[in-house]
Every structure is written in structure tokens, then in C-alpha cells.
Amino acid sequence: MELNAADEQTAVVSALCAGLLGSVNESLGAPMAPAWEAAIRGVPRHVFLPGTVWTGDDLVECSRETDPEDWLRHAYADTAVVTQINDGRAVEEDGRWASCSASAPSIVFRMLDLLDVRAGHRVLEIGTGTGWNAALLAHRLGPGRVTTIEVDPALAARATASLEGAGLGARVIQGDGARGHAADGPYDRVIATCSVRTVPPAWIAQTRPGGVVLVPWDSPWFCYGLLRLTVDGYGGASGFFSPHSAFMLLRGQRTDLRIYRDVVDDDHVPVESTTRLSPGAVAGEDWSAQFAIGLQLPHVWRTWHDDPDVEGVASRLWLAGTDATSWAAVDLDGRTGDHFTVWEHGPRRLWEAVEAAYGWWREAGRPGPERFGMTVTPDGAHVPWLDTPDSPVPVLL
Template sequence: MPTMVFSMLAALAPEPGNRVLEIGTGTGWNAALLCHRLGSRNVVTVEVDGDNAADARLRLARARFHPTPVVGDGAAGHPGGAPYDRVIATCSVGRVPHAWVSQSRPGGVIVAPWGPEYGGEAVVRLTVAEDGTASGPFVRSCAFMRLRQQRSARPSSLEYLSGPWPADGETTATSLSPESIADWSAMFAVGVQVPGVFPLVERYDDGSYTLWLHDTAVTSWATVDGEPDRTAYEVVQSGPRRLWDEVEAAFHWWDSQGRPGFDRFGLTVTPAGQTVWLDAPAQPVPIPA
């Protein structure tokens, strides 16, 4: 998608003489653009798939570009080429590898698609500090393939059920339509507050549907039945986590903040972990215990 490629390169803002680490060579097009701007000697590109990397090298060579190619785990970066002035990822992450920060110069910039397990994803632009941390805002929405090392298994709904429907689920009701949480920024805000949870949607011919919520630990599940022209929706929940209750509370927090878009969120990365914040680093998004 050319508009996404160029918007991310604009956020990266590479300057003449900068050394750039690219995570995810793919077809090689983005690496070619970087080489054209900075010179091949200043570009290192990492690709986990050996066949893709070989194909990209051939394409780049035909275009007379010769960046340093690395076949390996993009989460590890490439310490042999460090320090870098810029790091750009062409795959999404749920955790920014600290190797990208530690291999960057102070003042360096990291641009990467970031999103929680639940969904909702945006491009973050981090600036690296002297103390080994990095922080910055989200600049636009996006949807990328996940970094291979961070992909989680997503079992089917049947693996969560202990018996015939509704299994051991407890039935309640909610006035919040599951459709309300389909907004991309709402999914992002919910996902940040409800870690380790992902949704699936089962649609029916009459226009109704069931929203399934699953935890990645395969301990808890929930369903909400979405039907047109309803004001109350049936909820079934099971397991130690009440997943719909968590999602509903997270949605109401987002709503209470004025339904912020991605431009009001940011991310701080430290050696110990990462924190999503709203409006300023001193205002972390709450994550219930």
C-alpha cells in the first residue's frame, strides 16, 4: 500500500548520512527506497524467511541497490550494524523489542506498527533517550502482519467449551451493543486494558451475530449476541476471567475520555517493559489488576 509505505517513511524522516535498520525485507521495495535516499551502505534489512530474503536480494540487485541483507529474527535487530539512527518495522508488534532501542543512538527514531492482542493497531513513532528508553506518539492507524516471533495461537471456540451449550457459562445481559466495540480505535483502547484476549465473530444469515471473546491462556471465554434493533444483549461468561465485564469496563473508560483517536495515545518502552499512555507519558492507560 504505497500511501502507508510513504507515510511511515515520512514519520521516520531519514536524513542524509543516517544508518537505518529495517525489520522485514519483504519484497525489498521499502529497502530500495531507503537505499535510494541514503545509499546502500547505510541500510541494513532483516528478513526471517530465507526464500523471501533471496528473492528480495535479486530484485534489489537488478535495481542496483545493495543494502546489507540479514536472514534472522527481526526481534533481535542486527547488533553487528549498530548503532542506528533510524529503525523501521514493516510488520506489527505487540511488544517493541528492546534490542531496537539498545541498538539505536540517543535521539534516534523507531517507527513500527503496534497493536494489542484484541485488535486495533497504529504506527508509533518513538524517540530514543540517553537512558535507554524510548517514547513517542501514535501517528496513524494501520493493519500489518504480526512479527512472526510474536504471533500467538488462537484456538477455536470449541476448545473453550466444557460441554453442550452453554457449557458452564453464566448468563447475564448488557445494554452495550457489541457493535460499539467494532471501532478500530475502540478495539485498541480495549485491547490495551484487557491483555491476552482476542475476539472472533460468528455471523448468521438473518443479520445477527455472536461476538466470542477468548483468552490466550485458554481458561476463560464469553459471548455476546448481537441482534438488530435490540437494547439488551445476552451475555454468557465462563472461567476465572469475566471477559465481557473486562471489555465493557475498558470501553466505558475509553468513552469517558471522549473516545480518543490514535493521535492522543503514545507508548514508552523501557528495558523492563512498555506502557501505553493517553495525552502524556505521565498518564498511563489503566490496566486493571
């Protein structure tokens, strides 16, 4: 018996979904819970993706209209796909940059597992995006149990249409996710699909005592980690980090600083020194070191400048305060062995602070993100700690 086009499409999607399940289970190291397996089968990912997506570091455009097979392949790969660029505006001089994405399915289900939803729970999601994550939650919990907030009107409208088409009963609110949505609360669980540098107080205030707030974490130094907070009922919350994830920042917490435009001035006369700490040790492949430095220096950001057009310098690590008043640059020049040239300007010695933060992390036994935690106090202070809340992490700048 020959299959018609609709049956062929269904068979292809079923096969791709089965392949995605296998990839996700392999990434998680164990089979996902049966309820989530039913959700991934019952809520096809491709239904929630726009007709054009962008893939890879170069943001290569892929259109369902011109290349349906490749588009469908990306829809069921265990990778993130960008679903909006430049906040939906025309491409600017700086080119394309990602402003919304559909997260890799393995991190989606890792977060859903950490969220630990139960029958009868009410969930608030911050960052609707495509609507797929809200759809999975609504499939699991049933109609009227999921409220999701999206700041971008175009994204909110598209997600609303997709969710209504799926008939899942999730409510989409277009607005500022940092404010939450008290009308549908209190919630048993709050989950953000955007990263934060501070947890908005509304998310804690709108969560029941004993409830969970799960957020991807970001510091200006390094975007990495998931923070799972348990709300204490007195206006605060506390919990551990775990590894994984790198999400786009909550739009209200974005900063737009550039070294040559906002920080370094031609009139600056920097102080020169040397260091034995390689810039690669603090801003390279060691993600645990970077995470720890970010907790200690929550107001310092960094960026690499490869081939800076300086004789003998292969690359340069720039550091700056988020207030743009102090900066430092450390050169990888290949000429001084285990010594590296440091240039600093401004009222604070940023590289000295980085050396202290890295030294503390080494003395602590090089802990990974899973040994760190955070307490958010009723007055909004964020207090990082190592292993237990009574062992605070030193915050240096």
C-alpha cells in the first residue's frame, strides 16, 4: 500500500522524533520519565518553529519553504536553533545576532526534570519563545495550569497561535517577564528560559512556600549554570547551582558595552605590569574557574580580541567594570614565557581582583558549579556560597 503525502510526513516526523528521543536520553545518561516521553511525542517540536531558523555560530539561514528537509532535520536535532535575530528588526551594521532561540531538547528536558513538576501544580514560565516548552508543561499538567510570559509582541503572538492550535490550554501573557504574573499565582514552580544576573523579586514573591524557582544563571564574566531555588515563605529563597546551559539574557538585564566605544579612550594612560597568571586560565576552557570568578566579580566583564594589530601580540584579554570606569588588558604575546603583560586604567585594579578570585578558587579545591549555591534574601541581596550557606563566597568587586 502506498502512503499519501500526509502519511509520509507523519512517518518521517515519527522517525525523527524517535531519533531525537534517543539523542536526548544519551545526553541525559538515562531514559527520560515516561510522562515527558509522552509529551515529546504528543507535542511535535517542528510545529512550534517558525518557517525560517538560523543555525550554527555563523547563523546560517534555513527556510522550510526552500529547503524543507534540512529545516525538518534541524527541528529534530538535539541542538539549539535560533528563531529570531536582531530582536526582529532589520539587520544592522553589526550584522546578525541571536535574540531568541529554541533550546537544545536535552537541556529542555534536563531543566524540566530539575523542575520536578507534580500533578496539580501551577507553573509560571518566563520567556515563551516558540511556545514548545510551555506546550510540554501543559501536556504534562493539563489545561489551565501553565502561564507563560513573552516580552516580544511578535513572538508572543506566534506562540499563542501555536499553543491554541495544539489545544493545550496554556495561557500566554505578553509583557515584562521580570514582573511575573500575580493574577494566576501563587505558583508551585517558576521556570525561566532566559538567563538572569539577579533573580527578579516577583518570581520569589509569586511562588508558594516550598516551591521552586529554576533559572539559568549569567554573570558578566561567564554565562553558565542553572540555579534551583527553594522559596522559604519569608520573602527569600536558597539553593544549589548545577552545570549546563547558556541562555540569552533577560532583556531587562541586558548591557550593551563595547571596549573601544564605551570603555577605552585615546587619552587613557594605563599602568603597565606583568603577571604569571595566564589569561587563558581565567577566560579559557576551564568553565569551573570562569563560573567561580563570575560569582566573585559580579560587576566585571571580559572579552577576547584576537590579532589586535599589536606587534608580537597574538591575542588580548580585555576586562572592564560594568560601570565602564576601569579596564585592564592582558596580552598573550608568546615572548615572555610564563609572564604576561598587563595594562590597567581606572580607580580599580581589575586584574588584581581576577588574580585574587582565581587564587581563592584554587585554594578551595577547584570546585565545580554543583558545589556552589545562592541565597536570595528578602531585601533582594544575592549571597553566593560554597557547599553550605554558612560558607559565603568572597565577592570582591
